[in-house]
Amino acid sequence: MDIPILKIEDFLVVTIQSELSDDEISKLQEDILLRIKDVGATGLIIDITALDIVDSFMGRTLSNVAATAELLGAKTVVVGIRPAVAVTLVELGIRVKWNVNTALNLERGRKLLKQLIGAEQRGGVS
Amino acid sequence: MSEDEEMTKVNIASSADIIAARGKGRELAMKMGFNVVDQTKITTAISELTRNIVTYAGKGEVTIEKAQSETGDKNGIVVVCVDEGPGIKDIGLVLKGGVSTSGSLGLGLSGAKQLMDEFEIKSKPGEGTIITIKKWLRRR
Amino acid sequence: MSQNLERELSALFEDHADQLKGQWITEMRESGLLEQMSDVETEARYTALYNTVVSTFRTGEFEDVEKYAKIITEEAVMHDMSVERIIGGILKLRDIYERFIFSKYRDDEEKLYQLLDSYEPIANNILTIVTMAFVEERERVIHEQQRAMMSLSTPVLQIREEILVLPLIGTVDSERAEQILEELLDRIVEVEASVVIIDLTGVPIIDSLVANHMIKTVHAAKMLGADTIITGISPANAQTLAGLGIDISMLITKNNLRAGLWHADKMLGFKVRIEDR
Numbered sequence: 001m002d003i004p005i006l007k008i009e010d011f012l013v014v015t016i017q018s019e020l021s022d023d024e025i026s027k028l029q030e031d032i033l034l035r036i037k038d039v040g041a042t043g044l045i046i047d048i049t050a051l052d053i054v055d056s057f058m059g060r061t062l063s064n065v066a067a068t069a070e071l072l073g074a075k076t077v078v079v080g081i082r083p084a085v086a087v088t089l090v091e092l093g094i095r096v097k098w099n100v101n102t103a104l105n106l107e108r109g110r111k112l113l114k115q116l117i118g119a120e121q122r123g124g125v126s
Numbered sequence: 127m128s129e130d131e132e133m134t135k136v137n138i139a140s141s142a143d144i145i146a147a148r149g150k151g152r153e154l155a156m157k158m159g160f161n162v163v164d165q166t167k168i169t170t171a172i173s174e175l176t177r178n179i180v181t182y183a184g185k186g187e188v189t190i191e192k193a194q195s196e197t198g199d200k201n202g203i204v205v206v207c208v209d210e211g212p213g214i215k216d217i218g219l220v221l222k223g224g225v226s227t228s229g230s231l232g233l234g235l236s237g238a239k240q241l242m243d244e245f246e247i248k249s250k251p252g253e254g255t256i257i258t259i260k261k262w263l264r265r266r
Numbered sequence: 267m268s269q270n271l272e273r274e275l276s277a278l279f280e281d282h283a284d285q286l287k288g289q290w291i292t293e294m295r296e297s298g299l300l301e302q303m304s305d306v307e308t309e310a311r312y313t314a315l316y317n318t319v320v321s322t323f324r325t326g327e328f329e330d331v332e333k334y335a336k337i338i339t340e341e342a343v344m345h346d347m348s349v350e351r352i353i354g355g356i357l358k359l360r361d362i363y364e365r366f367i368f369s370k371y372r373d374d375e376e377k378l379y380q381l382l383d384s385y386e387p388i389a390n391n392i393l394t395i396v397t398m399a400f401v402e403e404r405e406r407v408i409h410e411q412q413r414a415m416m417s418l419s420t421p422v423l424q425i426r427e428e429i430l431v432l433p434l435i436g437t438v439d440s441e442r443a444e445q446i447l448e449e450l451l452d453r454i455v456e457v458e459a460s461v462v463i464i465d466l467t468g469v470p471i472i473d474s475l476v477a478n479h480m481i482k483t484v485h486a487a488k489m490l491g492a493d494t495i496i497t498g499i500s501p502a503n504a505q506t507l508a509g510l511g512i513d514i515s516m517l518i519t520k521n522n523l524r525a526g527l528w529h530a531d532k533m534l535g536f537k538v539r540i541e542d543r
Contacts, residue, residue, distance in 0.1 A: 019148075022141035053148060053166055055173035056237055079491075083451035084166040086489040090482045091167065092174075092237035103491040104458055112491070163448050 003028050005035050011043040011113060012036060017050050025061055032065060036072045043113040044069050047106060049080030056092055066100050075116045077101045079109035133191040139184070144176045147188050154190055155203055159263060167241040168203060168261055174234040175207045175257055183211020183254065193260055202262035210254035217247055269326070271384040276323035278370070279363065287316050290362050299354050319359065323388060331392050335399035343403045356396050360389045420446050422453045428460040429530050435468035443479035447486060454490045461530040462487050465523045467498030477512045484517060493518065493533060497526035
């Protein structure tokens with residue numbers, strides 16, 4: 001299954017619509033990073049509203065994508081984590097290593113990305 | 127295996143089987159009346175344990191069914207994961223969420239333990255691992 | 267042998283049922299155990315209990331007593347009856363039987379002791395069953411009431427767009443903390459909150475359990491995009507936390523709810539201005 005990666009302004013938006021197998025996850029990971037490089041995106045939003053479970057493997061994958069995207073010059077925000085998934089991730093103990101930016105929904109995610117990028121640019125000028 | 131026994135067995139050999147096992151777990155948990163948070167915790171615990179099977183043992187099986195506490199005052203769900211893989215040498219260390227060769231076993235086991243009410247592990251190096259986890263319905 | 271004794275006892279109690287039951291009811295009435303109960307009700311209720319006890323001696327099975335105990339204690343707890351009233355009645359019957367056995371076999375000492383030996387364990391067992399049923403029923407009701415109080419005492423208030431306030435009052439155990447966390451997260455999604463203020467002014471003791479739940483809550487809220495401000499930690503509790511060695515450096519803490527609100531407004535870019543009047 002191909003997962004569409006949309007470009008909105010300078011951002012890429014990926015909406016995960018169903019549970020993914022490991023192969024699909026690694027392919028998506030690859031596709032995202034290639035697209036970031038291709039279009040010179042400064043931001044990436046991953047929408048996981050449709051996921052009713054995020055295990056430690058998926059959690060680590062999201063964290064890896066964010067770290068790699070950062071190296072390519074793009075900030076990442078994960079949006080749409082459900083309350084039950086948030087409780088579970090915290091119980092799993094994933095917070096120890098999880099440094100992924102998060103926002104409630106797409107709109108908030110875009111707002112947060114703009115803030116993150118703006119802060120970096122201001123920091124770079126001074 | 128009859129319908130009303132509510133017992134499901136899934137053979138685990140690939141990541142597609144992990145998704146199948148999760149689906150079965152969620153289905154039974156929902157049917158038994160677990161709330162959404164507990165459904166998610168149970169499903170995630172199944173995901174962690176079955177992934178360990180795929181990663182370390184290659185194959186194994188998981189059974190999911192209804193459970194009752196010994197005193198008979200609590201109902202819940204029990205998940206048993208069995209493999210004949212390499213086993214675990216230092217269970218204590220792994221359960222602390224500490225190191226493992228792939229860097230993921232620790233979080234998987236200790237995570238599954240955190241998410242459930244009961245956790246029991248039997249493992250011998252070279253002979254495989256049996257992990258039993260349970261979660262009880264909350265009194266409402 | 268001993269079964270014969272028990273059968274003898276039950277026959278004895280059955281043959282003298284009218285006399286013993288009458289004496290029992292009179293004694294209870296004198297001790298004020300039967301207030302607010304009509305004569306008809308009293309007669310019906312204690313005849314049933316009397317027969318249950320007699321049949322227990324006859325069969326040696328305690329199932330009927332257990333059933334009876336469950337029904338009577340449920341009723342008793344619901345109507346807020348006292349312990350004396352439930353247990354007192356059984357105690358009185360025990361004494362009446364014992365006195366009756368004494369008076370009947372006073373001249374045959376050997377027989378008397380044999381009968382008492384088989385009487386006492388059964389009588390005590392009946393008493394234990396009823397007492398335990400009463401205690402269990404009370405505990406069940408207390409637990410239920412605690413749950414009801416819990417949900418009443420943890421309101422999640424929306425005080426401005428994007429700001430939620432959760433004033434915690436009373437002690438927090440694991441079960442309650444879990445419930446609060448789940449409710450809070452649902453509310454964050456519902457009102458699209460960006461900042462949550464948890465006020466601990468009403469929490470007398472913050473131990474490591476509460477602190478760890480607090481930290482979990484902060485992380486989970488953050489995953490939904492909401493920052494958390496903790497307010498109202500008393501100096502004593504702050505000292506405890508420092509002593510426990512729990513890392514709270516990642517928490518935003520403010521002295522009181524007012525300071526917390528001020529900070530929340532600042533985070534959201536609100537400016538509070540006092541207008542000239």
